[in-house]
Amino acid sequence: MRVEECYKDMGGNYQEALGRLISPALVEKFIIKFLDDGSYEALCRQMNAGVREDAFKAAHTLKGVCANLSITKLCGSVSELTEELRSGDAEVSDRARELFESVRKDYNMTVSTIRSYASV
Amino acid sequence: MSYKKTVLIVEDEALNREILSVILSDTYETIEAENGMDALEILRAHKNDISLILLDLFMPVMDGYSFLDVLMRDKELSLIPVIVTTQESANRVEVDALKHGATEFVPKPYNRDVILNRVARLIKFRETAAFINQMNTDRLTGLMSKDYFYVKADEMITQNPDKEYVIVCTDIEDFNLYNDIFGYEEGDRLLVKLSKQIRENLEGRGICGRFQADKFVCLVESDYERSSREKFVELLSKDQIFTFKNVRIKWGIYEVDDSDISVEKMCDRAQLAVQSIKGIYGKYYHVYDDALREALVKEKRITDAMMGALLDEQFVVYLQPKYNLTDNSMNGAEALVRWKHPEWGMIPPGEFIPVFEKNALYSISTVMYGRRHARLSRVGLGMVSL
Numbered sequence: 012m013r014v015e016e017c018y019k020d021m022g023g024n025y026q027e028a029l030g031r032l033i034s035p036a037l038v039e040k041f042i043i044k045f046l047d048d049g050s051y052e053a054l055c056r057q058m059n060a061g062v063r064e065d066a067f068k069a070a071h072t073l074k075g076v077c078a079n080l081s082i083t084k085l086c087g088s089v090s091e092l093t094e095e096l097r098s099g100d101a102e103v104s105d106r107a108r109e110l111f112e113s114v115r116k117d118y119n120m121t122v123s124t125i126r127s128y129a130s131v
Numbered sequence: 132m133s134y135k136k137t138v139l140i141v142e143d144e145a146l147n148r149e150i151l152s153v154i155l156s157d158t159y160e161t162i163e164a165e166n167g168m169d170a171l172e173i174l175r176a177h178k179n180d181i182s183l184i185l186l187d188l189f190m191p192v193m194d195g196y197s198f199l200d201v202l203m204r205d206k207e208l209s210l211i212p213v214i215v216t217t218q219e220s221a222n223r224v225e226v227d228a229l230k231h232g233a234t235e236f237v238p239k240p241y242n243r244d245v246i247l248n249r250v251a252r253l254i255k256f257r258e259t260a261a262f263i264n265q266m267n268t269d270r271l272t273g274l275m276s277k278d279y280f281y282v283k284a285d286e287m288i289t290q291n292p293d294k295e296y297v298i299v300c301t302d303i304e305d306f307n308l309y310n311d312i313f314g315y316e317e318g319d320r321l322l323v324k325l326s327k328q329i330r331e332n333l334e335g336r337g338i339c340g341r342f343q344a345d346k347f348v349c350l351v352e353s354d355y356e357r358s359s360r361e362k363f364v365e366l367l368s369k370d371q372i373f374t375f376k377n378v379r380i381k382w383g384i385y386e387v388d389d390s391d392i393s394v395e396k397m398c399d400r401a402q403l404a405v406q407s408i409k410g411i412y413g414k415y416y417h418v419y420d421d422a423l424r425e426a427l428v429k430e431k432r433i434t435d436a437m438m439g440a441l442l443d444e445q446f447v448v449y450l451q452p453k454y455n456l457t458d459n460s461m462n463g464a465e466a467l468v469r470w471k472h473p474e475w476g477m478i479p480p481g482e483f484i485p486v487f488e489k490n491a492l493y494s495i496s497t498v499m500y501g502r503r504h505a506r507l508s509r510v511g512l513g514m515v516s517l
Binding site: 027030031032033037041044045048050068071072074075076078079080081 | 143144145146147149150153154189218239240241242243
């Protein structure tokens, strides 16, 4: 797997991830693990349930994972959603739902990029 | 092969846990927990093996704050340093975590160098503190060590010039014999019991250290109508610890009246006071005073001068004849010895014989006077027995 190119295509910061994990093999291992990570599904569930605070926690977790893997583009959209969910009414706002659409788009792009590199 | 220290990672997100493990794995062993509850269980089982905790704040089941609260209530667990991992840039979160007992922070996303440096620094700091604590504490009784007692006592005296203090020290009569008869374990039990008793009787009004074997030294505030020394000793005697298993404990007391004297010297004086009543039946405590000091100085002078005096033959023997009443013949003489010191003049035997006896010089002097007796026989007194 050409992991550095994968990072470039999904809008990530490969050097930053490498600085954290030191070996390219470990960066690859973790980026593949991200495909099975449950935090995006958890966010989807909480957005559907519509309770702002729970959705905030889920977004916060996904943001943390993206940041640690230096998936910068996805991290950016999740970060915006997290800030929208941080305070406000008990229910998830319309603005948050709009932002969640960007997250969905970026997430799908990210996982399909990783999959395409992983299968090579 | 070097031994790796163990870090407990408490984080609900599996990927984050694994990344932390990878970062730490070159230097440390890691144990992972998904939430605070699991972490506490692990800690209870391995508390002595875990050098540091890396803690996420937002977790299901038991979050980081609740975990910290439980941790800090536990005397032993609260000593383990905790680094909180946070992706919140808000100061409030950090301050809250600190209030709950966290030691440090590392930001998310993880920075390898920051994490490794902070973990290493905190573990080292904690170990140094633990080492110092060990150095400051007597292992058997948990009381202060000698050096630490000196430092703390000095602090108390200098920081509270208005308060009056006494130094009290112990001596267990024939403690070596006690160890010998009942065994060292029983001896240790006696020391622990005594240390507990002393601590209770101090009632927070002083500090106590164990200097060696059966030597306990306390610095006690004296704010009673009667002097606290009497009160202190009375309290101990009330509990019959004086005669615990037929063991007699004696106390030497020094009243701190001059804070310019070093604490070491004060303790020495309390020791001198207790030594002065060693072997004296029915006397359980003695207060150091100038008379004791003078007596000790005098004794020291005699000790210093006695060997030279023997060699110089400064001792004069007076022979008091003994007559047989039936035939009026002299059949012996009682030898009376006086020390004729060139500067101090004539010294009666009551002053120097006990010192000689203490210093094993008595037998030497006996031998020397035996020789003189032989010489006396030769100058014409004939064979008289002395």
